[in-house]
Amino acid sequence: MTTSKEAFLHAVSPDYGYGGAIDGIRAKEYARLEGKCTVYLDHTGTTLYPASTVDAFARNLQEHIYGNPHSRHPSSTLTDGLVDETRLKVLAMCRADPSEYGVVFTANATAALKLCWEMCPLDAASASEFYYLRESHTSVVGLRALADSMKIAAHAIDADDVPAILATKPPPPVDGGEAAMAPSYSLFVYPAQCNYSGRRFPWTWPSLARHRQWLVAVDASAYAATSPIDLSNADAAPDFVALSFYKLFGFPTGLGALIVRKSRMPLLRKAYFGGGTGQLSSVMANTHWQMFRDTLHTRYEDGTVNFLDIIGLGIAIDEHRRIYGSMQAVAAHTHALYQWLYEQMHNLTHENGQHVCRLYIDHEMAHDPAQQGPVITFNLMRADGSPVGYAEVEAIASVNRIHLRTGGFCNPGAAQKWLQLTDADVRRHAEAGHVCWDDQDIIDGQLTGAVRLSLGAMSSYEDVAAWLTFLRQYYVEGMESAHRPAFFTTYRPKLHGPTDNITxxxxxxxxxxxxxxxxxxxxxxxxxxxxxxxxxxxxxxxxxxxxxxxxxxxxxxxxxxxxxxxxxxxxxxxxxxxxxxxxxxxxxxxxxxxxxxxxxxxxxxxxxxxx
Ligand SMILES: Cc1ncc(COP(=O)(O)O)c(C=O)c1O
Structure with a gap:
């Protein structure tokens, strides 16, 4: 395995590095990483904000007076105008026509998915069902608790079964035809990219459900940071898309969105109202009379939106484009770097020939950016075939200032799939006291979680090379082990020599x-x-x-x-x-x-x- 930059530049796709600009971007926008000698490899957790974005935002806040957008004085209309401008920037970023789609700002992707559920006209009486991809984040899986509370059947399904299941629902009845039955809608939610393994799922699925009694929501939270979203063909695109903006830009946090197909508005429910979403209401007589507002965001953004951060989001979108050019450029850069990292880890062996990394990736899809994002999830294996627990890898990586994510990544379906855990195994681990975020990484010899490296727009050769050097220094058994630091022996005591009084x-x-x-x-x-x-x-x-x-x-x-x-x-x-x-x-x-x-x-x- 070589990690020299020359060899890397020779081997890597020319898409790497934004036409040679990456080193300058790192020096200017992310100098704080070099200052702290930090190798950051957790972009699916959050990407990091460029310095220019926070500088521009701080300047902007100091120059202007921003009032509450629900008032009507000049500082309030200034805010309202900029919030609406940001909505348009979000739609432009997703190539969505504003006459087809609208943006409802939320606190994060989780809140967007929950709002999507509240909007959908689902009920047990009309036989609505809820389907979700098994490899979903708990933000999607958690919707099944709402389904249970409404006695709506909820089903976790595998990717191979999706087309057949989507074909099971009929088209809505034609007006006046088929006994003028009210349509019975079901909801299907899936991630555009699995946050556990980086596997990507087709954006063509919604087109299979379109013109049938389905509503389809795509959780694009993990996907959108390193790949462009394209809703330009509205007829084939999903009804809803959920986003968290810190994953794309690092800043602002606490801000997400649900992008909604406007033509679905007549179908969508509205129950709660508060802040600006109730147009008029009466409380004097006990009649519970109220009128909701009628445009998408005025109807569904209860209370005051996070208006300063929404203005910050507009700045973050502009700065991101200025720094990186386009989401296509980010996609090409991250895919090139990921491919090289994948090859290095896939081919890395101990001196005895055993693989060092057990990668949780479908190798046939590993090189296709439509099917795999720039994420590598894995466990490390010793030369004798025994696994290394994720907590150990995380602790030693952290001491070496390598920031990565470990555990189950809030994705129980993917964790069970890749670690081959049955429901009984998961229960046994829970009974042994294991919870998602603890250090019990191996129970009864079984791995309970994994390690995840995820690349982002600003990831560079140096990040990946530092990781590979770390891997070789600590985990490749053979020639290199002589170079390990002394303290490492406490993690991996070597037992050797004869004995006569044990089995x-x-x-x-x-x-x-x-x-x-x-x-x-x-x-x-x-x-x-x-x-x-x-x-x-x-x-x-x-x-x-x-x-x-x-x-x-x-x-x-x-x-x-x-x-x-x-x-x-x-x-x-x-x-x-x-x-x-x-x-x-x-x-x-x-x-x-x-x-x-x-x-x-x-x-x-x-x-x-x-x-
Ligand atoms: C695929 C996916 N969906 C949903 C979420 C939840 O996002 P948030 O915590 O911002 O609501 C995440 C967060 O990691 C994710 O990766």
């Missing part, structure tokens, strides 16, 4: 070292070889005896949240009966074991959700 299956094993972790989540302490060490009912004395706790939340700190804990080195001095703590930038701390053991020093705290 035949383990005759080639002897115990070379015992490591305890006196302070939970901090560095381990290796018990000196010639020392007797007491074993108590809880295990080795002083193993996970103490932990660091936030006073406000009474929660234990974990290495996942605070990777810096890995640099705190506790040790036990039996001779002096002290816990000795060393960490960079602080004086050595010596605490008497006697005092620490006193019951008055104890308090209840939460660890992984348990008291």
């Amino acid at each position: 035949t299956a383990a005759t080639s094993v002897h115990l070379s070292r015992l490591t305890i972790f006196p302070i939970k989540s901090c560095h381990g302490y290796s018990i000196p070889a010639d020392t007797d060490w007491p074993v108590t009912a809880q295990g080795l004395l002083y193993d996970r005896e103490w932990m660091l706790v936030r006073k406000d939340t009474e929660r234990a700190l974990t290495q996942k949240q605070y990777p810096i804990l890995a640099t705190i080195r506790p040790s036990i001095s039996m001779a002096r009966q002290e816990l000795v703590v060393n960490a960079p930038g602080m004086d050595e701390l010596r605490l008497p074991l006697q005092t620490l053991a006193e019951p008055s020093q104890r308090t209840d705290v939460r660890v992984c959700g348990e008291v």
Whole structure:
């Protein structure tokens, strides 16, 4: 495996780098990354904002007076006009004709999907059904709880089954025909890109449902950051598209949108009203009379919209275009970089020939940008075929300032598919105390989650090369392992040599070292070889005896949240009966074991959700 830039530039597609501009973009817009030596590879979590966007936004706020858009004075009409201008920019970005589609601003994609459900004319009496792709984010899966509450049948389906299922619903009855029956609509929701694996799903599915009794919503949250959305052929496009803007631009946060086909308006429900969405209402007599407003966003944006951030969004869209040219250019750049990374990880082997990375990717689709986004999700494997838990990879990557995401990524269907977990496995993991965001990465030998690298508009060769160097340094067994830093051995103790008093299956094993972790989540302490060490009912004395706790939340700190804990080195001095703590930038701390053991020093705290 080579990671030299020359070799990379020779091998990579010419689409990489915005015609040679990437290094300048990085230096100007993302200097804070270099300043903090950070390698950022979590763009599906959020991409990072360019410096120009926040500079332009700060200048703009200081130059203008923005009033509440529901008032009618000049600073209010200025806001209202800019909010509407941003709506048009969002539609232009999606190549959507404003006469066909409208934008309803929401707090995020999750809120957009929930609003979509509330709008749809679904009910059990008319046999409405809810279908969603199994590889959906929980923002979509959670809609099934609303379906259950309305006694509407909800079905998780696989990509291969979608065309046949869409064909099952009939066209709406023609006016006056077929006994003038009211149509019975069903809803199908799917992600344009799976946030777990990066797999992309066809934008042609809505055309199969069009002119049938379906409403189709596309969750484009993960897709839109690295690929253009094209709703220009409205007849073949979805009825709804959900977005979260921080995923595209890094800033603003707390702002999403539901893009809605306007011709569906007569069908759509409106129940709650508040703020500007009620045009007039009466509360004097107990008649519950109210009139809703009639344009799409005035009807569905309850309360005051996040108007300053919407103005910021307009600026973010303009700056993004100025910096990167177009979403097509971002798509081409990220796909080129992803392809190279994919090849490197796919071909990476230990000295014994075993693959280092188990990639959760369909290899036949891996090179087609219509079927795979710039995301690589995987688990690392040791040379003996045993898996490395995601929590370990995340902790060591974080200490090396590589920012990546691990776990189940709020996508239970994709996690079960790729990790081959049955429902019973998932329940067993839950009973063992595992929750999505904890460090229990392997239970009974079974992986509970994965590691995800996701590229964004500003990702560069240097990011990917730093990751590959890290991988080689820490996880490729063979020639390179001599270059690993010393502390790494605590994560992967090597057992070797003969022994005569344990089972035949383990005759080639002897115990070379015992490591305890006196302070939970901090560095381990290796018990000196010639020392007797007491074993108590809880295990080795002083193993996970103490932990660091936030006073406000009474929660234990974990290495996942605070990777810096890995640099705190506790040790036990039996001779002096002290816990000795060393960490960079602080004086050595010596605490008497006697005092620490006193019951008055104890308090209840939460660890992984348990008291
Ligand atoms: C595919 C997908 N859908 C929905 C969401 C939810 O987005 P938000 O948390 O911004 O509402 C995410 C977030 O990661 C996502 O990746």
